[in-house]
Amino acid sequence: MIEKVFRSDDVPSTDRFDAWRKRLGRDVFPLGPRGDQGDGFRSETRLLRLGGSRVWSTVVDPATIRRTAELVRQSDPGVYTLILPLIGGNEVAQADREAVHGPFDMHVLDSSRPVHLRLLGSPSVSLIGADVPKSGFPLPAPWMDQLLTQRLPGREGVGALLSGFLLQLTHDTASYRSSDGPRLEAALLELLTALFAHHLDADDSSAPNSARRALVLEIQAFIRQHLQDPQLTPPAIAAAHHISVSYLHRVFQGEGITVSSWIREQRLANARRDMADPTLRSTPIHVIASRWGFPRAADFSRTFRNAYGIPPKDYRDHVSTQLAPPSAL
Known part of the structure; x- marks a missing residue:
C-alpha cells in the first residue's frame, strides 16, 4: 500500500496548475486544462494504491479540466472512477450526458471516454475519488455504461456505507500496513458493486452470485498482491x-x-x-x-x-x- 502526496505550495505559483495536471497524468490518467486557471492555483492531493485500485483525496481551487479523445487514445488505464464531492461540486459531461452534482452526489466516469469536468466551489473544492480496474470488475460494461454521470446519493443506504468507508480510508492513513491493501481493495470493490447493482435495480437472477463474487474478488486481490x-x-x-x-x-x-x-x-x-x-x-x-x-x-x-x-x-x-x-x- 503506497501513499503519494502532492502540494502546490511546493511549486512556483506560475507552474502550480500544470504541475498538478501532470501529477494526475502520472498517477491517475492524463488530463488537459482549459487554460483559464491563473497564477497561484492551489491544491493538495493524496493518493493511496490498494493493489490494482487507487483512492485519492484532493482539496483544489475551482478549475475546468478535460480529457479529450486524443488523450484517451494516447493513454487509457482502463478504470472506472467514482467521484465523491465533499465540499463544492462539479459539472460533468461524458457519453453525451451532462449533469451537475453537489456535496455527496457520487457519480462514476469511464477513463476510456472523453470527459469534461468543471470543479465548482468557493474558495476551494474537496473531493474523494476511487479508480478501479475495468478488467475483472464484477458488473458487465453495458450495465456500467448506464451509470455514467448519474447521481448516486452518498448520504443514504449503500451510498452512505461507501462514502463513510472512503472518508475513513483517506482520513487515517498512518495506521495502515502494506498487507492491508488487498483486503481494503476487496472491501472497496464489494461496496462499489453493491452500490452500482442497487442503482441498476439488478435482481438476484441477473446480478452475480454474491458468494462467488466475493471469492473472485478475494482471489483477484491475492493475485494482484x-x-x-x-x-x-x-x-x-x-x-x-x-x-x-x-x-x-x-x-x-x-x-x-x-x-x-x-x-x-x-x-x-x-x-x-x-x-x-x-x-x-x-x-x-x-x-x-x-x-x-x-x-x-x-x-x-x-x-x-x-x-x-x-x-x-x-x-x-x-x-x-x-x-x-x-x-x-
Whole structure:
C-alpha cells in the first residue's frame, strides 16, 4: 500500500496548475486544462494504491479540466472512477450526458471516454475519488455504461456505507500496513458493486452470485498482491484459497476469462504502467518485464505486442513524447 502526496505550495505559483495536471497524468490518467486557471492555483492531493485500485483525496481551487479523445487514445488505464464531492461540486459531461452534482452526489466516469469536468466551489473544492480496474470488475460494461454521470446519493443506504468507508480510508492513513491493501481493495470493490447493482435495480437472477463474487474478488486481490512471484500458478492460487484447481477454473469461467489470461493481463498492465512512468525512464524494459513475471525479453515483447499492437520499446518512446505539455488544447 503506497501513499503519494502532492502540494502546490511546493511549486512556483506560475507552474502550480500544470504541475498538478501532470501529477494526475502520472498517477491517475492524463488530463488537459482549459487554460483559464491563473497564477497561484492551489491544491493538495493524496493518493493511496490498494493493489490494482487507487483512492485519492484532493482539496483544489475551482478549475475546468478535460480529457479529450486524443488523450484517451494516447493513454487509457482502463478504470472506472467514482467521484465523491465533499465540499463544492462539479459539472460533468461524458457519453453525451451532462449533469451537475453537489456535496455527496457520487457519480462514476469511464477513463476510456472523453470527459469534461468543471470543479465548482468557493474558495476551494474537496473531493474523494476511487479508480478501479475495468478488467475483472464484477458488473458487465453495458450495465456500467448506464451509470455514467448519474447521481448516486452518498448520504443514504449503500451510498452512505461507501462514502463513510472512503472518508475513513483517506482520513487515517498512518495506521495502515502494506498487507492491508488487498483486503481494503476487496472491501472497496464489494461496496462499489453493491452500490452500482442497487442503482441498476439488478435482481438476484441477473446480478452475480454474491458468494462467488466475493471469492473472485478475494482471489483477484491475492493475485494482484503476488503478481511479481514467478510461482504464481493456478495450483498455488487454489491451494492458498483451499479450493481445487478445477473449481478455481470454474469460478473464473463465470468471469469470461481463464485464470492464466487474467494473470497475464494484470502483469502486462503493470508493466505498461511502469514503462509510462517518467521516474522509471532509466530502468531497462527487460528489468520491468522481469519484475512483472516475464523473465524472457522475447516472450514479453511478443506478448505485449499481441495485447497492445505495438512493441514495448515503441510504446515507451511514444508515451515519453506525449508526456510533454501540449502546445494547444
